[in-house]
Amino acid sequence: MAYRSTERVKARLSASRGRIIAAALEIMAGHGYAGCSVAAVAERAGVATGTVYRHFPTKADLFAEVFRTASQREVDAVARAAAQRATAAAQMSAVVETFAGRALQSPRLAYALLAEPVDPAVDAERLTFRRAYADLIAGHVAAGVASGELPAQDPDLTATALVGALAEAMVGPLAAGVAGPGTIPDLIRFIHRALGVSP
Amino acid sequence: MAYRSTERVKARLSASRGRIIAAALEIMAGHGYAGCSVAAVAERAGVATGTVYRHFPTKADLFAEVFRTASQREVDAVARAAAQRATAAAQMSAVVETFAGRALQSPRLAYALLAEPVDPAVDAERLTFRRAYADLIAGHVAAGVASGELPAQDPDLTATALVGALAEAMVGPLAAGVAGPGTIPDLIRFIHRALGVSP
């Protein structure tokens, strides 16, 4: 045994893996999932195409992880913003502002994460992304119901429907590249009504 | 000039074209878009694959029309149901009941029309489908606002968000094959709150 993997090599491997994921994200942000051939990702990461397959068994596995990473980042940002508010109404305002604000900052990436046609295996990852948002929202709704701020309702159904509303309301602006100035406040009003926030 | 197309031929061509669209719809209802290779559609329609290309320049064009046809049928059914009600609240109840009821009747088809990964060109058709629902709903919302039944709001944004909520709330049940018994009434309550229907 003249060779045994050492820390330095492990670090280089891990860095390489990270660069591949980062490259995939960058291409998604620029040209969407459609622009993400394995060859293009590899080139941007500065490795050969074959190397990608030393880190991920298939392209779908790579992009499942890419989606997971990007989605987690979004959900975390939204969760952090909501956590700083006290009432369910304010928490949902923060959710909308953060979600929509970030989406409009990187519209191509947001479109890819939300709605672009992708491989079915990657699409499955999208479901867990939406589920994470729904769980986050459901928590705040349940707390609001418990405290009496919101009327009785199924927090899970409300949250699911709100995620759909939020996503759908953003797809148009994302395609257009901009949102009208009233869109976000109007959306917040809509969501407050849907929650039953007393005016 | 020994040949000029006649009525009888035109009718046969049109019938053939119709059979191709019908076959595509049937396969979608059974196996989703994923099962719809051109060869499979042609076989079911009783024609050769080449014949499909005498009616549609590309597969995407064929399925754009298939989606258009199926979507129009759905939108019409929902519009008809809503038109029989008098108030905006009752109209939206009818929208939800009809939309969800029909979707649960043909879950595979509904999933394909709503959410299954498809060719980008076909996906574009899906947008106009959702737009048609949004326009339908926006009309009822605008009337409700005008009559004073609903509070002031942007009917278009409300309608877009509601379409998203409706679609998102149905995707789970469609994947599962059934909806819990409370889902539809709960969804109606959610939507009434979102519209600002007074309790």
Added chain:
DNA sequence: CCAAGGATTGAATGGTGGTTCACTTCTTGC
């Protein structure tokens, strides 16, 4: 410096399924 084995390479491979096209069959007006 060496041998062992892992990491990297990128051109070649292969599978899929949409699309084409040379050929056959049918329709029409004379």
Added chain:
DNA sequence: GCAAGAAGTGAACCACCATTCAATCCTTGG
């Protein structure tokens, strides 16, 4: 019946791109 031209056929074609792999380069302990 016949010539012109359209419709129909389906096997062959081909583009695309994920995936592989034989050859090469690096890293390591001795």
